[in-house]
Amino acid sequence: MLCGRLNHHTSDEWEVPVSTDVKSGCPGGNARPRRSRLGGLVTALLLLGAPVSSAGAAEQGGAAGSPPPVTVPALSDWTPETGQYVYERGARLVADGRAERHVADTLADDLRAAGHGTVPVVSGGARKGDIVVDVSPGRAALGKEGYELRAGARLSVTAATEAGAFYGTRTVLQLLAQGHRLPAGRTVDVPQYEERGVGVCACYVHITTEWLENLVRDMAYHKLNQLLLELKVKSDAHPEANTWGYYTKDEIRRLVALGEKYHVSIVPEINSPGHMDPWIENRPDLQLTDSDGNKQPSRLDITRPEAFAYYTSLMDEYAQVFTAGSWHMGADEYMLGSDFAKYPQVLEYARAKYGADATPQDAFIDFVNRVHSYAADKGKKLRIWNDGLTGANTVPVTAGTTVEHWLDVATKPSQLRADGHPLMNAAYALYLVRGGFHSDTKGLYDQSWDPRSFEGEKLASREGITGAKISLWPDNGRGETENEVAEDTDPALRHLAQATWGPPHPDATYAQFTARAAAVGHAPGWRDLTRVPVANGTYTFRSGARSVTAEVERTPDGYVTLRAANGCLEVRGGKLTLNVPLQPGVEVSEQACDDANTLQRWQLAPVKGGYRLVNAITQMAVHVSDGGRLVQYPPDQRGAAVWKVTAA
Structure with a gap:
């Protein structure tokens, strides 16, 4: 990843990076690229592909x-x-x-x-x-x-x-x-759009707060102002929901404070009534039951008053740490892989409340509208995804609900705008999915994409469009490490910043635009998270009576693999969520080494007395059990082993 942070100097020249070959040592923790000592204005002209008449232009200033x-x-x-x-x-x-x-x-x-x-x-x-x-x-x-x-x-x-x-x-x-x-x-x-954002699903998988802090700083540096976070905050009211992937309230308070300092509004999301399994997998009483009697851990039973009370209690708990004026309830993919016909109680609920002509979709919209009313009473504006708005409803979504449009369905953006909904462009074309689809940033730039271009429809004016955002999803949680995600996100973030603030195509070519991005670099305080504190070599890791001798090798994305006597250390076992073993207590064992296996990548995190060993994907640290086994646990559940590392 290009650093772009340049040294404090007193020469008459601007120094602009001309290479991505980096080494450590930039002020504020950034890597330092090699650079060309051309006059500042001349270099800027070269970056933009403009003609340069003479080097004297720099002196003219x-x-x-x-x-x-x-x-x-x-x-x-x-x-x-x-x-x-x-x-x-x-x-x-x-x-x-x-x-x-x-x-x-x-x-x-x-x-x-x-x-x-x-x-x-x-x-x-x-x-x-x-x-x-x-x-x-x-x-x-x-x-x-x-x-x-x-x-x-x-x-x-x-x-x-x-x-x-x-x-x-x-x-x-x-x-x-x-x-x-x-x-x-x-x-x-002056910006063209009010909302310029990034959406991150830190759901199921855990993304480090250091990574999120880097994102907030870089967003603000490029004049982006909204970060949507779908994530789990560790609950005091519902401890049965505290399966891993959560953040502590203090962690969120620190992140929100950073966002406030840098004018980035951090909007929380608890997806509902679908994708609720992180919250209700241990609450079968709140799960929707199909006609065969099967419980659906991912679907909240919107016909039960207890379900609404449960969800709003989570909203209240989030209000203790999030200060944004908006609440995102998701409302997407409630019937993904199924349909309302398998849940006759939903139709019964809708008809009992709205009459004989009501549809099952009306029960879904009813839930959305009740959350809207609850949020409004708390001074919050509601946001939802658009795919649940299929047009099969007789009950309208409350006007003023912001709709984030990502999927082409029956109800088009123009209709949503006419119905009084602020409209944000969250097009699938702007998505980056771990191990899956990645936005074609160059293609979008070459097309002069702007926030009027929705999936399935392009609007003629900006009226009613709040802005746009890129979205990061962990559908295959082990498909990429968060360091790889950061590198992939960087060009998309800068393009989105350009397309939402000003003209979408300021330079003749995409190469010239990326040169522009390289020139400004990363935000002050941005930390290089790819640094490894030890050199490649063979080391002995010792924690108490337990020791492991392993060959340490840095990976291209800034982690290490640990090759021991019988293979590489890997987290393996337990129930997989998004293809990741996210249960605490899962064993760390020696498996056949595989450079492509991200579960064999580790972070050596310096702490007093040595290092913690943290898995790059699960983000749980290695703990030594009483029997000497190596197992993973969240840092607030079991003390992580502190490893003294010596050259073998």
Whole structure:
């Protein structure tokens, strides 16, 4: 994965990466690419494929006719001026109001993390070389998230809101990532869509909080503002539901706080009434029963008042840690692999409530609408997926429910918009599935895809469309590691940022757009999670009386395999969920080595006294049982073994 984070330097040149060959050592934990020492503006022109008349353009710094500086999303409005802004020692952040101070404090943190030194935040008059943050509510034309940036003797960011000023500072960081001399000029930069997002199903499988923190930082750096998380929070009210894959409330509080700092709204989802097995597999009383008497662990029985009470109690518990103004209930694939005919009680429920002409689908919509009402009473707006809206209902979905459209079904986006539903584009074309379908980002870019292009219909205007998002799903949980998912997601994230903020095709070719993305790199504070703390070789791992001697070899995605005397260490056994052994207590054993088997990949996590050994897929750590067996457990259930590692 390209680092793109460039060194603090005082030369007259912008340094832009020209190779993906990386090594460790970037400020803020990023890898450092080799780079070309071309003049900054000349390099930017080369990246964009524009003609370059002479190297003297860099010295002119913003002469008439020079292109906009390189950012993602691209600046669609740029007025060049004569001169340049120089960031150097002694620069200050000038912020006079409370909102300005919030933005400046975050920028100061990020400048330090990016290796640009410690910059004081001050109030009062600005001087040459300062960065000025100004929130002026009277600048209504900038909207909720737009900003104006001026570069000259000083660098100034002006916005009508704190969020707008924050996004202006993301542009500042991207420019400083390429060098400390910026061409003089002015831009007014306003997003085209309100919601610009990423959806992550940290459902069933567990995704590390470090990975999610990287995602939040990179989202904000590229001006994305909404993260949907379908996940399980460990429940105090329903301990019977605490099968692995959960997050503790403290983990979520820390992630939400990071999102608030970086203006990323983290919207929680508990999928219902389908895909409920993570919550009700141990609650047969809440499971829908088919006509043959078979319980359905993935389907909530929407005809039972106890089921609604159970679901809303989970909503209340999530409200303890999530602060977003929206709640996503999923509402997708309730009858996946079956149909309502096998559940006659659903039709009976619908007719008893809505009359003889009611359909089973009306019972489903009734459940959605009751959740909508409950969420509204708590000050939350409801979001659902679109595939359950087949048109086979007589009861309408409550107006104002946001519909995230991913699948082409009978009820088209235009109809949803006409019915009063805010519409988000979550097209399947934007999906990345572990071990399965991956979005064709190059193809979408070449087609100038934008959020008006839904599955099955393209709308003529942006009216009623809130925005778009990419979606990450773990359908084959062992198909890829989360480090591989991060690498695959990177180009899709940057493309989505471009298509939702500004024009979808700012560069003539996709190669030029990816060069633009490489130039700005990753966000300050982004951590390289592919680093391995020990070199390849043979080591003895010792925890108490238990020891294992194994050959350690780094994998391309930044984990290690452990080849012991009788094979490679692997988690194997127990019930598989999404092709992954997710039960605590499953044994770690030596199996025939297979480079493609992700269950044989391990993370060496440094801790006091040694290392924890964490499986790359299950995200459970190795525990040594009383009998000396190696078994996996979540970190809050059994203490992970601490391994002292010595060269054998």
